[in-house]
Amino acid sequence: xxxxxxxxxxxxxxxxxxxxxxxxxxxxxxxxxxxxxxxxxxxxxxxxxxxxxxxxxxxxxxxxxxxxxxxxxxxxxxxxxxxxxxxxxxxxxxxxxxxxxxxxxxxxxxxxxxxxxxxxxxxxxxxxxxxxxxxxxxxxxxxxxxxxxxxxxxxxxxxxxxxxxxxxxxxxxxxxxxxxxxxxxxxxxxxxxxxxxxxxxxxxxxxxxxxxxxxxxxxxxxxxxxxxxxxxxxxxxxxxxxxxxxxxxxxxxxxxxxxxxxxxxxxxxxxxxxxxxxxxxxxxxxxxxxxxxxxxxxxxxxxxxxxxxx
Amino acid sequence: xxxxxxxxxxxxxxxxxxxxxxxxxxxxxxxxxxxxxxxxxxxxxxxxxxxxxxxxxxxxxxxxxxxxxxxxxxxxxxxxxxxxxxxxxxxxxxxxxxxxxxxxxxxxxxxxxxxxxxxxxxxxxxxxxxxxxxxxxxxxxxxxxxxxxxxxxxxxxxxxxxxxxxxxxxxxxxxxxxxxxxxxxxxxxxxxxxxxxxxxxxxxxxxxxxxxxxxxxxxxxxxxxxxxxxxxxxxxxxxxxxxxxxxxxxxxxxxxxxxxxxxxxxxxxxxxxxxxxxxxxxxxxxxxxxxxxxxxxxxxxxxxxxxxxxxxxxxxxxxxxxxxxxxxxxxxxxxxxxxxxxxxxxxxxxxxxxxxxxxxxxxxxxxxxxxxxxxxxxxxxxxxxxxxxxxxxxxxxxxxxxxxxxxxxxxxxxxxxxxxxxxxxxxxxxxxxxxxxxxxxxxxxxxxxxxxxxxxxxxxxxxxxxxxxxxxxxxxxxxxxxxxxxxxxxxxxxxxxxxxxxxxxxxxxxxxxxxxxxxxxxxxx
Numbered sequence: 001x002x003x004x005x006x007x008x009x010x011x012x013x014x015x016x017x018x019x020x021x022x023x024x025x026x027x028x029x030x031x032x033x034x035x036x037x038x039x040x041x042x043x044x045x046x047x048x049x050x051x052x053x054x055x056x057x058x059x060x061x062x063x064x065x066x067x068x069x070x071x072x073x074x075x076x077x078x079x080x081x082x083x084x085x086x087x088x089x090x091x092x093x094x095x096x097x098x099x100x101x102x103x104x105x106x107x108x109x110x111x112x113x114x115x116x117x118x119x120x121x122x123x124x125x126x127x128x129x130x131x132x133x134x135x136x137x138x139x140x141x142x143x144x145x146x147x148x149x150x151x152x153x154x155x156x157x158x159x160x161x162x163x164x165x166x167x168x169x170x171x172x173x174x175x176x177x178x179x180x181x182x183x184x185x186x187x188x189x190x191x192x193x194x195x196x197x198x199x200x201x202x203x204x205x206x207x208x209x210x211x212x213x214x215x216x217x218x219x220x221x222x223x224x225x226x227x228x229x230x231x232x233x234x235x236x237x238x239x240x241x242x243x244x245x246x247x248x249x250x251x252x253x254x255x256x257x258x259x260x261x262x263x264x265x266x267x268x269x270x271x272x273x274x275x276x277x278x279x280x281x282x283x284x285x286x287x288x289x290x291x292x293x294x295x296x297x298x299x300x301x302x303x304x305x306x307x308x309x310x
Numbered sequence: 311x312x313x314x315x316x317x318x319x320x321x322x323x324x325x326x327x328x329x330x331x332x333x334x335x336x337x338x339x340x341x342x343x344x345x346x347x348x349x350x351x352x353x354x355x356x357x358x359x360x361x362x363x364x365x366x367x368x369x370x371x372x373x374x375x376x377x378x379x380x381x382x383x384x385x386x387x388x389x390x391x392x393x394x395x396x397x398x399x400x401x402x403x404x405x406x407x408x409x410x411x412x413x414x415x416x417x418x419x420x421x422x423x424x425x426x427x428x429x430x431x432x433x434x435x436x437x438x439x440x441x442x443x444x445x446x447x448x449x450x451x452x453x454x455x456x457x458x459x460x461x462x463x464x465x466x467x468x469x470x471x472x473x474x475x476x477x478x479x480x481x482x483x484x485x486x487x488x489x490x491x492x493x494x495x496x497x498x499x500x501x502x503x504x505x506x507x508x509x510x511x512x513x514x515x516x517x518x519x520x521x522x523x524x525x526x527x528x529x530x531x532x533x534x535x536x537x538x539x540x541x542x543x544x545x546x547x548x549x550x551x552x553x554x555x556x557x558x559x560x561x562x563x564x565x566x567x568x569x570x571x572x573x574x575x576x577x578x579x580x581x582x583x584x585x586x587x588x589x590x591x592x593x594x595x596x597x598x599x600x601x602x603x604x605x606x607x608x609x610x611x612x613x614x615x616x617x618x619x620x621x622x623x624x625x626x627x628x629x630x631x632x633x634x635x636x637x638x639x640x641x642x643x644x645x646x647x648x649x650x651x652x653x654x655x656x657x658x659x660x661x662x663x664x665x666x667x668x669x670x671x672x673x674x675x676x677x678x679x680x681x682x683x684x685x686x687x688x689x690x691x692x693x694x695x696x697x698x699x700x701x702x703x704x705x706x707x708x709x710x711x712x713x714x715x716x717x718x719x720x721x722x723x724x725x726x727x728x729x730x731x732x733x734x735x736x737x738x739x740x741x742x743x744x745x746x747x748x749x750x751x752x753x754x755x756x757x758x759x760x761x762x763x764x765x766x767x768x769x770x771x772x773x774x775x776x777x778x779x780x781x782x783x784x785x786x787x788x789x790x791x792x793x794x795x796x797x798x799x800x801x802x803x804x805x806x807x808x809x810x811x812x813x814x815x816x817x818x819x820x821x822x823x824x825x826x827x828x829x830x831x832x833x834x835x
Contacts, residue, residue: 001336003600009337010592013325018589021323026316026585 038122038139040151043132044113044160053110055134061102067213068095068205071302072103074224074250078195081227084161085193087112088183090176090247091165092295093202095213097135099222100163100197113155115140115164140182142168156190166243174203174295176248178273184240188230194243196225198250204296219299223250248272254299312351315648315830320344325584329660330827331705331787332673333614334602335580337595338804340658344821347648347695348583349830352570355622359405362626363412366564371629371637373562376413376495380420384492388413389515392431392461393441394666396501396568401618405566407447409497409626413564414450426487427459430496430514433521433755433762434667435716436461441670464517464762465752472519473558476550480523485515489559496563496631500638502646502689503537503831506565507635508545508552518746518764523547527734530774535688537831539639552631564628567641568621570828575620581828614663615670646831650695653834655819656811657696658804659686661706662827667761667769672713675792676720676769678706683783684772686824693834695822699781701811703804708788715759719751723766724795732797734774742767781814 001009014020042048064070087104089096097114104112114131118139122128131137138151152162164186166179187194201220206213225246230239248270253261264270318324326337327346340346356362367376380386390406393399410427417425427446429437442459443451451459462485463469471486488494488511496514500506513521523529524547530536532543539545555561573580577598579591587595602610625641627634665673665681673681682704687694696702712721727741742764745751751763776783784807785793788800801807811819824830 003596006337006599007596009326009339010595012339013323014592018587018592020325020585020587022585023318023324024321025319026583028313 038125038128038132040128040132040136040138043136048133048136049110052133052136056101056109060098060134064095064098064102067217068099069217069219070099070103070222071219072222072224075103075105077224077226078105078108081193081195083192084111084156084159085195085227086156086183086187087161087163087195087197088166088179088243088247089163089197089199090171090251091167091169092171092174092176092199093206093208094170094211095202095206095220096165096199097163099199099202099220101135103222108161111160112136113138113151113160113162115152115162117142117169119143140164152186153190156186156192166240170208171203171295172208173291174207175291176244176251176273179240179244181236181240184236184243188234188236188239191230193227193229194239195227196243196246196250198223198225198247198253200251200254201299204298207296219301221254221299223253225250244272245270312353315348315350315646317648317650318346318348320346325587327584327823327825328580329658329705329823330662331660332678332707332709333610333663335599335660336705337584340804340823341808341821344658344823345650345654346823346825347650347830347832348825349570349646349648349828350644352581352622352828353624353645355569355571355624356626359408359623359626360412362623363409363564366626366628367412367416369628370562370634371627372633373560373630376562376628377416377420379493379560379562380417380422381492382421383424384422385424385490386417386422386426386493386495387488387491388425388427388495388497389430389462389488389511390427390445390497391499391505391510391514392429392434393437393445393669394431394434395499395505396619396621397664397666397669398572398617398619399444399669400499400568400621401574402444403447404445405499405568405621405623405626406445406497407450409564409566410446410450413495413497414453425454425458426491427454428485428488428515429461430510431461432514432516433464433518433765433768435755435759435761438759462515463756464521465756470517474554476547476554478523478547478550480547480551481519482512482551482554483517483520484511484555488515489555491559494559494561496561498563498565500565500567500642502685502829503539503639503642504542504688506638507539507563507631508548510563510631511555511561512548512551518762520551521768522742522746525768525771527738527771527774530771531778533688534775535690535694536775537688538691541691556630556632561631562628563631563634564626565634565638566623567625567638567645568619569624569645571620571622572828574618577617611663611672643831646689646829647691647833648830650822650832650834653693653697654695654700654822655697655815656701656703656808656821657687657694658703658821658823659705659826661686661704667765668713668716671716672711674712674717674720674724675708675710675789675796676724676766677717678704678708678785679796679798680769680772682706682773683776683780684769686826687773687776687779689824689826689829689831691831691833694776694779695824695832695834696780698779699814701782701784701815701819702776702780703784703786703801703807703811704788705786706788708785708792708800710789710792716761717766718754718760719745719748719763720761720766720769723770728795732777734771734777737767737770782811784810 114135116137121131122139166183205218249261249265326339329338469486472483524544529543536542746764754760755762783798790800793800
C-alpha cells in the first residue's frame with residue numbers, strides 16, 4: 001500500500017484536527033452530576049452591563065433591524081409601569097429575544113435578564129458566555145430532571161425584569177403552544193406584573209434550523225399588550241390562562257385588527273393552544289403542513305404605497 | 311480510574327482499526343456490526359514498588375515472613391521466571407531484579423551462604439549470560455554468575471530428583487537442588503492467567519518425564535481454556551503436583567502482575583483506542599509503519615526485538631502458592647478481562663511479532679500456530695469467542711523462517727513430521743518420544759541455546775483444542791506454502807478470507823475481533 005493510500009485510510013472519517021468520530025458503542029456514559037451550573041453573575045456586574053449595552057445598541061439592534069423590518073406596537077402600555085416586570089412572549093425563532101431586547105424601553109432593557117434553556121444555551125461554554133454577554137441570560141431548567149437552583153426569584157428580588165418564553169421551546173411550526181406553569185407560578189408568588197408580547201413573522205423570517213434571517217428584510221410585528229397584574233387570590237392556572245389569551249389576542253391582531261381581536265376574545269373564537277385538543281373546541285388550529293404554510297405567509301406590507309412608480 | 315474493557319460494535323462512525331500482523335501492523339476497515347473486544351485501560355502502576363515488595367515479603371499469606379524463614383547455614387534456592395515472561399521484555403530494572411535483590415539482602419543479613427539462583431526455563435532454551443543479567447540485574451549477576459546463577463537443566467540426570475507420584479500416577483521429577491533446599495523462593499511475573507501459582511515450580515523446574523503428564527493432547531483438549539485454571543485439566547494436574555511439592559519443600563512464592571503498558575511511548579498509539587488517536591499518534595503511525603516497511607528484514611527484526619515494554623507493576627504478593635495465586639489472578643483479570651456477549655461465527659486475531667518462545671529470536675510457522683491457535687484462541691473464560699465449527703482468521707505473514715540455533719528441532723518437525731500428519735494425536739503417539747529422546751537435540755538443549763527436541767510438539771498440542779473446535783483457519787497475508795503445510799488456508803485480504811469462510815459460516819457471519827495486544831481476555835457469556 002502506498003503512502004497516499006495509507007494516509008487516506010488513516011484519515012478516513014477524521015476531521016482536519018485528526019479527531020475521529022466516536023463509535024456509538026464507545027460513547028462514554030456521562031453521569032449527570034447536576035453541579036454543572038454555569039456562573040452568569042459576571043454578566044450583571046457593572047462592566048458586564050456596560051459591555052452588553054454597547055453590544056446591544058451597537059451591534060445586535062442595528063443588525064436585526066437591518067436584516068428584518070420590525071414593526072413595534074403597544075410600547076406605550078409600559079409607560080406607567082415601574083419596577084421589575086416579567087415579559088412573556090410566544091417563541092418561534094432565535095430572533096424573538098433580539099427583537100424584544102431591541103424594542104423595550106431603555107429603562108427595562110438595561111435591567112433585563114432573559115431565561116434561556118439550560119440544556120441548550122448552557123451546555124457549551126462558548127454559547128453560555130456569548131448568550132450571557134449579549135442577552136444577560138440565566139439558565140432555566142425545562143425538563144426538571146435536575147433541580148437547578150432557579151435564579152429567577154433572586155433576580156426579581158434584586159430588581160431585574162425578566163423575559164421568559166413560557167412555551168419552553170421554539171415552536172416547530174410557528175404556532176403558539178400551551179404555556180408551562182412556571183412563569184405564572186413565579187408571577188403569582190412574587191406579585192409582579194406580566195407584560196404579554198406577541199411576535200408575528202419571526203418564524204417566517206428565521207425558523208428553527210436557520211441561523212440568519214431570510215433575505216428580503218421580512219416584516220415582523222412585535223406587539224406589546226397591557227400589563228396583567230395578578231389579582232388578590234388569583235391562582236397560577238388562571239393567570240396562565242390570562243397570559244395565554246393576551247398573547248393569542250395580540251397575535252391575531254395581525255389578521256383581525258385590534259378591535260376584531262378584542263371581539264374574537266370576547267366571543268371566545270381566538271385560536272388558543274391547549275394541551276389537549278378537544279373535538280368540540282372552536283377554532284382548532286389546522287393540522288400538519290397547513291400550520292407551517294400559514295405561519296410562513298409573509299405579513300402584509302402596510303407601508304404607504306407609492307403613488308408614482310417609474 | 312482507568313476505564314474498563316468493552317466490546318465495540320463497528321458502525322459507520324468507527325475509524326479503521328489497528329491489526330497486528332507479525333513484525334508490522336495495519337489499519338483495517340472491519341465489516342459493519344463486527345464486535346471488537348478491547349481490554350481495560352492500563353491500570354496505574356504501583357508508585358513505590360520497592361516498598362510494596364518489602365510489604366509483601368514481610369506480610370506473606372499462609373507462611374511466616376521471609377526474614378523468619380532465613381537461617382544461617384541453610385540452603386536457599388531462588389528460582390525466577392525465564393525470558394518467556396513478560397512479553398515484550400520489561401524495561402530495566404526488571405521487577406524480578408527488584409524482588410531478588412530484596413530477598414538476597416535479607417538472606418545476607420540472616421547469614422545465609424548457600425544461595426543458588428535458577429532460571430525456571432524448563433524445556434525452553436537456556437538464557438544467555440546477557441539475558442540472565444538483564445533479568446536479575448548487574449549486582450546479582452556479578453555476585454553469583456556463573457557458579458550459583460544459571461539455567462535449569464531438564465536433562466541433567468544428576469541434578470534431577472523424583473519426589474514421588476500424584477494420586478493420578480503422574481511422576482513429579484524436578485530440579486534436585488531446589489527440592490533439597492531448606493527454602494525455595496520463587497519470583498514470578500504472571501502475565502496471563504495461565505502462568506504463575508502451581509505452574510511455576512511444577513513446570514519451570516521439571517523434566518520431560520514429568521511434563522508429559524500435562525503437556526499432552528488429551529489434557530490440552532480438556533483445558534477450556536488453559537487461561538482459566540478452574541476449567542483447565544492442565545492446571546488440575548499442576549495442582550496435584552504442587553501438593554506433592556508442598557509436602558517436600560518449603561516454597562515462598564512472590565508473584566507480580568503487570569499492567570497493559572505493552573508498547574513504549576514512541577509507539578504509544580498501539581496502546582490507545584483508534585478514535586482517540588490525536589495528530590501525533592497518527593503521524594507516529596504513518597512514520598513507524600512506513601519506516602518499518604522500508605527497513606531490511608534483519609534490521610526490522612532487531613528493532614522489534616529490542617522493543618521494551620514500560621510495564622507498571624499492578625501487584626506484588628507473597629506466600630504459599632495456593633493462597634497467593636488467587637490474588638494474583640484477580641489482578642490479572644482486573645487488567646485483562648472484558649465481558650463478551652455470546653460467540654461469533656468468525657473470530658479475527660492480529661498476531662504480533664512476539665510469542666513466549668521467540669524472544670531475541672525468530673517466530674517460525676510452528677510458533678505462529680501456537681500463538682494464534684494456542685495462546686490467542688485460549689484467551690477466554692467460559693466459552694471460546696468463536697462457536698464450534700466456526701472460522702478463525704489470523705493476521706500474520708507466516709514466513710518460512712527458522713532460527714537454526716534456537717529452534718533446530720522445529721525445522722525437522724516442520725519439514726519431516728508435518729508432511730506426514732497435522733493431527734496432534736498422531737504426532738504424539740508416533741513421533742513425540744523420538745524427538746524427546748534424540749541425543750543430538752538433548753545435546754543442543756544442554757550445551758547450546760536450543761529449545762528441547764520435544765518443544766515443537768508441545769507447541770502443536772497448544773493448538774489442539776482450537777484445531778478440534780474450529781471449522782476453518784485462515785491466515786490473512788500468510789505464506790501459502792507454510793500455511794498449507796500446517797493445514798490452514800491463506801488469503802490476501804480480509805474480504806478474501808471472509809469469502810473463503812463463507813463455505814463454512816455463510817455469507818453474513820457474526821464476527822468478533824479480539825483487539826490484542828495489549829492483552830485482553832474475553833469472558834464469554
